[in-house]
Amino acid sequence: MYQRAALTVYLHPFSSYCQKAKVAFYEKGVPFVVKLLDGSEPVASEFAALWPIGKFPVAVDGDQLIFEATGIIEYLEALYPDQVRLIPQNPVMAAEVRMWDRFFDNYISYPQQRVIYVALGREPDDGDDCAKWKTALETAYAILDQRMAGREWVAGNTFSLADCAAAPALLYADWTHAIPERFSHVHAYRTRLLARSSYAQVLDEARPYRHLFPLGAPQGRD
Structure with missing residues (x-):
């Protein structure tokens, strides 16, 4: 069975919007890879090149960029509709x-x-x-x-x-x-x-x- 690669998420654990997105991953039981935005290199430069607006969280799924916590959660719902729905179908x-x-x-x-x-x-x-x-x-x-x-x-x-x-x-x-x-x-x-x-x-x-x-x-x- 095909196994999707985990999304990579650029975040900081103390950020409220990053916390919002992380809750959705944990609710749905979806693994993700963290790129910690604590000012360290090379992650800081990666993030700046990826998303010049500079607001986080941002997720990457292959060539797809997903920005804003709500956008990430909506994307998770689309990818994993059969795992603990966070947005009703109705x-x-x-x-x-x-x-x-x-x-x-x-x-x-x-x-x-x-x-x-x-x-x-x-x-x-x-x-x-x-x-x-x-x-x-x-x-x-x-x-x-x-x-x-x-x-x-x-x-x-x-x-x-x-x-x-x-x-x-x-x-x-x-x-x-x-x-x-x-x-x-x-x-x-x-x-x-x-x-x-x-x-x-x-x-x-x-x-x-x-x-x-x-x-x-x-x-x-x-």
């Missing part, structure tokens, strides 16, 4: 999963990263302790809290692409601007995500790099 349900995937990337990860970029000096502070971005996070928390009332996973009845996005998004968002206790459904959802075996493995692989978190990785919230 088109309406699939649309819902994709919609919530975008929610986590755009409305939780994006404002969270703006706060981090301010801390790193890559973006100017608004003069009010990043109030704009923290307010955006609290708005997203409130929406998600309503969504998760009575639900185990964010879209449909099974773990999906959207939950792959949610796990690292909520990990780092809570580190950056703590999820208020009143959002009990978000806290319960985050706890389920962090306990999921696929994401627990991702977290273990990221632990050696926690010193890189510019605000200081908190104790007891992982």
